[in-house]
Amino acid sequence: MEHNSFPNTDIQPILEAENLSMRYEDGNLALDHVNFKVGPGEIFVLLGANGAGKTTTINLFLNFIEPTDGQALIDGIPTHKDPLAAKRKVAYVSENVMLYPHFTAIQNADYFARIGGQNHYTENDYRDVLRRVGLEDEAHHRKLKTFSKGMRQKCGIAIAILKNAPAILLDEPTSGLDPKAGHEFINLLHSLRDEGKAILMSTHDIFRAKTIADEVGIMNKGILVMKRTREELANENLEKLYIDYMTGNGTLGGGEDHD
Amino acid sequence: MIKLIIRKELKEVIGSPKFIASFVVSSILILLTFYIGAQNHHRNVSRYEAVMTANLRKMEGLTDWMRVNNHRIFLPPQPLEALVNGVSNDIGRTVQMHGQGELTARSSRFNDDPVFAVFRFLDLDFVFQIVLSLFAILFAYDAINGEKERGTLRLTFASDVPRATYILGKWLGSFLAVGIPLLIPILLGGICLPIFGVVLSGVEWIRLGLIVLAGLLYFGVFLSLALLFSVSTHRPSNAFLGLLVSWILLVMIIPRTAVLLAGRAVDVPSIDDHNFQKAQFRSQLWDEDREKMRNFSTGDATDSQGVMGKFNEFMSELSRDRQEKMDELAARLNGERRLKQNSQQAVAFAMARISPSAVFSLAASRLSDTSLDQKAHFLDEAAGYQKTYAEFKKEKTGMNMGSGMVMMFFSGDEEEKKPIDVNELPKFDYHPTQLGDAVSSALFDMGLLVIFNLLFFAGTFVKFMRYDVR
Incomplete structure (x- = not known):
């Protein structure tokens, strides 16, 4: 793009x-x-x-x-x-996203979205954002401790998106x-930029x-x-x-x- | 915001494998405490009833109350003793009644069964003092630096989260997450008590509730301390090590050292010393009385009844004088000893109160009526009974108690006497300390636990305000 x-x-x-x-x-x-x-x-x-x-x-x-x-x-x-x-x-994504290992992707997303002041999301909203960053549906209810680094990074980006900060x-x-995840990440970043x-x-x-x-x-x-x-x-x-x-x-x- | 942090903490702790393991272990221990406590209570009640029966049986068949000289009273077992042992197993639970003079409590449970003294019983004091304090450390040692290590602290504070709210939420969340689930086995144990055959009165339930409250305050102290270490060290392993050393100091070393140092600082004369002094004085009095006996004159009495009456009166007078002097000496020696003991106790407790563990133990034992005061209270109650008993004996025998020597005259032709009715003996009703007294004496220590909580949390708060979350 x-x-x-x-x-x-x-x-x-x-x-x-x-x-x-x-x-x-x-x-x-x-x-x-x-x-x-x-x-x-x-x-x-x-x-x-x-x-x-x-x-x-x-x-x-x-x-x-x-x-x-x-x-x-x-x-x-x-x-x-x-x-x-x-x-x-402002939203933030760190180099090594760890999050809470005993929480699922959705639970982590929910906690950090609320911490960021976004209390209105439904589970579907979380699922949509997680899908958008490239996390498969089956991973949404999995605990973070089972995630690879790339998956955690995607989760971290989802959290940043959910904060909806300028x-x-x-x-x-x-x-x-990995190269594929890197490519997806670039596309995602461009789409965020396009959102302003x-x-x-x-x-x-x-x-x-x-x-x-x-x-x-x-x-x-x-x-x-x-x-x-x-x-x-x-x-x-x-x-x-x-x-x-x-x-x-x-x-x-x-x-x-x-x- | 604070609700969100608390809820997260609850979810995080309760979802962790260490919580499940700790919950299972503590639940088993707590339920076992109630079960073993109930079993011990039953055994203590059986023993109490057995010694009471044996005490009366010894008197059966006697035909004269004058011959009753081995009457004993016993400290009845209280249900709460089984849950918080305190010193209840160490103090003498039997008092020999003479009708006058000094009273000594003998025959403690551990004296009778020393094997139980080796490892002691499992009780709520042990569960809170040792097990739950360790759990508090286990759950909170990495509460802050662990989040920093994971990077979640950075992510959290990348949002507009006030630090004060966060640390307060963290404390409350950890407390609720670990402390409240532990109430479940305690409640379950309480519910099971009647099933185990132990019925608590309303006052005892209140006492038990206050003991649990003191336990939660104590748990909070170690939670706050663990948070303090967590914000004061960069690595969770360092915090854990520091906490372990502190725990050993606070729980194991300080209370014991305090007693040891108090023993060195205030010298209390031994009971043997006192007994030796008393024996010497008694012997001296006897020598004097023997001299007086040599000069005993029957006066104008000629018949045997008259002589016996005069002699008994004379001996009673001697005995009264002797006893008064002995009582005076005993009161002086005991007073001195009690003063020294009190100051030794005050020094020991003041030093031991540096340790929250000792503070909790003191509060719990006072609330359960198993503190050091239990012995004094039992002896006070026994002293009250002794007066009733002396009056009863005087009424039955017509003589003051403890005259030391009684002359009995048997003509041989009188009709056979009936055995005494042991049921006439006045009953010893032990009244535990009033709830109000127990609460007011425990209030200071419970207040100290609150202060420990505030102090450690204030330290954590100040440190966290300047904490580098990177």
Whole structure:
């Protein structure tokens, strides 16, 4: 599926990092004045090696940690100032979805949907969403402890969909997925984007980043060293760009580089 | 929101295999406690009736109440003793009646059957103190850090869940999920008691209910402690290890050490010391009285009845004087000993109360009337009976009790005397402590259990407010 919308600066962003910085107590600078915006119907992919600051960025959006400078905004709400209001507007999928092992898929979905403020779903609604993420009917009433990693990941995405929030944060959601599940996941993400969701995803999978993203940001040592839209990347080799930026040989291209 | 968290906790705990295993084990233990308790109660009642009969049988055939000098009274078994043993098996349950003087309770159940003292009986005190506290730890040691390890904590707090609501819901959910199902076997055991042939009075049901309430408070203490460890450690295995060490300290070591230290801190003179002092004094008094006896004069009495009367009067007077002096000494020694014992007890209990286990045990034994006070209460009741008994004997014999020496004159030509009617003996009716007294004495310890709950939960709450959910 080809998506035609590109980052539009006129539209109010749903997710926004504004000089977002994080320095840990030990003095380690995990994030250094990161800026980006994700509007409705956009997928922004943060690409980087382990420890680049991708998960820290997501943690700041979820207010699991507070920024030492700058701010993360969800629908205009600074997450560290009003975390509960901000969290109402965001759904989250972690790298390794575990959920409650003694609950069935539907029980897990029901609990987290209600935790997310959605109390109106029927069992059919849960089944529809679970089917949508690719979970077979027979799995709906199975306990999570019998699920494979891919199935758990699908369940996690279903929970994020059920929250019906305008923004979705995905932290390395494709790690460990087999090619078929990975392909299904990409299609699902595109359909969510088409519904107008603002999606921020972190990954170190260059291939998937290129396939999924409307905009890609490369992070290195807490710095967002490069941002490129899908259009800009059409004529560039993302893999080469990535290696260049990782090794410190990054050059100014058609997009926006960190200064 | 809190209802949702509680409901999730209930579902999660009740659906887990460890709950099913724990529920089965605790149900068996609790039902067994009621069954064994009922059996022990029946055995104790049979023994009580047997010794009561034997006591009266010894008097059968006697023709003079003067010869009745081995009358004993017995502490009747109470149904709650079988469910919460306390010290009921360790204290003397028999008091020899002399009609005056000091009373000593002898012949404890464990003294008669020492084998039972080796492992003790299964009772509710044991089930709550040991088994349920371990279950509380088992269910809550990974309540927070386990969720963190699973990643469910991140997912939960990615939504607008207030931390205070979450931790309160977690505590309430765990308490209801583990504590309330345990009430089922307790209720079942209670229902089975009449089937097992043990009938509790209304007051005893209230006492049992309060014991269970104290047990739930105690269970809550360990649940709160487990939550505190769960938010204070990163890994569930570390929390479990820490809790195990704390459990050993709180349940096994502190109460025993407290008694040991109190024994060292406050020296209570031994009963043997007292008995030696009393024996010496008695011997000294006898020497003095013998001197007085040498100077005994019948006065102007010439007939044998007159001489006997004078002699009995003289001896009664000597005995009264001697007894008064002995009572005075005994009262002084006992008073001193009781003071020391009380301060030793106060020191031991104050130190032991660091441990919720000791606090629960004290509350449960007070509510079941099997605390250390049971012995004192029995002796008080016996002292009350002794007065009635002395009056009865005086009425029957015309003499004060304990005169030590009685001169009896038999002419040989009087008609044969009829045997005494042992049913005339006044009955000893033991009245357990009033419910109000038991509750007020247990209230302090139950309050302490509430404080332990609040303290540990407050610690958990403060820690969780700053907990890194990542």
